[in-house]
Amino acid sequence: MFVLYNDNTKFPVKIWLEDESQLEESCIGQAYNLSQLPFIHKWVCLMPDTHTGKGMPIGGVIATKDVIIPNAVGSDIGCGMDFIPTNIHMDDIQEIQTGNGTIIQAIIGNIMRSIPLGTERYKTPQESQVLDNAKKEIDKYKDDAELLPLIDDGYFQIGSLGGGNHFLELQKDQDGYLCIMIHSGSRHLGKAICDYFHEKARELDRMWYSEVKDEYRLAFLPVHSKEGQQYINWMNLAMDYAFENRAHMLEKICTIVKELIEKHTGHTVEFGEEINCHHNYAALENHYNANVWVHRKGAARAREGEMAVIPGAMGSYSYVVEGKGNKESFCSSSHGAGRNYSRSGAVQAFSVEKVMVDLKEQGVVLGKRKKNDVAEECRFAYKDIDFVMSQQLDMVVPVRKLKTIGVVKG
Secondary structure (H helix, E strand, O other): OEEEOOOOOOOOEEEOOOOHHHOOHHHHHHHHHHHOOOOEEEEEEEEEEEEOOOOOOEEEEEEEOOEEOHHHHOOOOOOEEEEEEEEEEHHHOOOOEEOOEEHHHHHHHHHHHHOOOOOOOOOOOOOOHHHHHHHHOHHHOOOOHHHOHHHHHHOOOOOOOOOOOOEEEEEEEOOOEEEEEEEEOOHHHHHHHHHHHHHHHHHHHHHOOOOOOHHHOOOOEEOOOHHHHHHHHHHHHHHHHHHHHHHHHHHHHHHHHHHHHHHHHOOOOOEOOOEEEEOEEEEEEEEOOEEEEEEEEOEEEOOOOOEEEEOOOEOOEEEEEEEOOOOOOOOEEEOOOOEOOOHHHHHHHOOHHHHHHHHHHOOOEEEOOOOOOHHHHEHHHEOOHHHHHHOOOOOEEEEEEEEEEEEEEO
């Protein structure tokens, strides 16, 4: 970890990498902008997977006094991970054939038929306790009439994957056991909330003659204002929705895995402890004797003894980790490997053939409707997850190392 503290910073910027050469110039620029905010608590943190984002770097963590910043939470509010291990050893099942290929191929095929991917949605409304509760407490949300239709619309998206870097993976841990991992968020709900309240914050900041420059794209809301409370209500709704969204998908995948393996092998499938955690959110926490709003935009919470999930890229490795409660990082860690290439840059740099050959050579089963944009999320587009992990051993302890064996993408 090194620290930037110079004429461009009002508060220090702590970066969990070796030196500035490992960062994009635009990412450093955004970190400098954050360090100028008058309500920053202590310092700005950049995780080892950090890269340029919208207003604030992805892989960034800040604690603020009495304000909340929509763009420092991110557009996919509540985006995060869900993970569960099984008792099934891959040596016992990987050669088994079904009527639809190997066990892994059959599982991937059934997942694609059961869970909407990309922009797909369910044709009928699905069950959602989170949305049911929101409708019972509609007075909390009714002042933002523009957003209210999202609640009814959410019933058609709950339990769906989405696109971009979201995925459903079958993985093998370091001891050879089959595991399931999900990366997804709050679907359209979170983005609409972020965009709506960012614009509302811009309007209010102009009215208040805020010293925070508009070009920073870090417009804020005082948490004790009516607008700040409204954002917090909607943000928490999106977080709960994202948590439930992942849980619904995991339940379906576990059913598919159990049915196919027990049908074709005779093994009884058992599941271990689930880890469902966010990495795009803000929460009121106490750090250095102050109650502050910790914004984690592409960062996992890693309190002492707390379990978290840090994915790599498809065809690469991922990790389950245990937090060390690092105070300097506000008890945070990276949320993944971090991009080396933008999505368009990856498509230009790596051909579909190169990516497909790479996955085949590694024995990875890919489930994807269209292959023309497969390079966007290939492992070559991301940083080396093992390097990222090496830079944050003061934050987390690796507990499981996981290798992709099957992946479903939107």
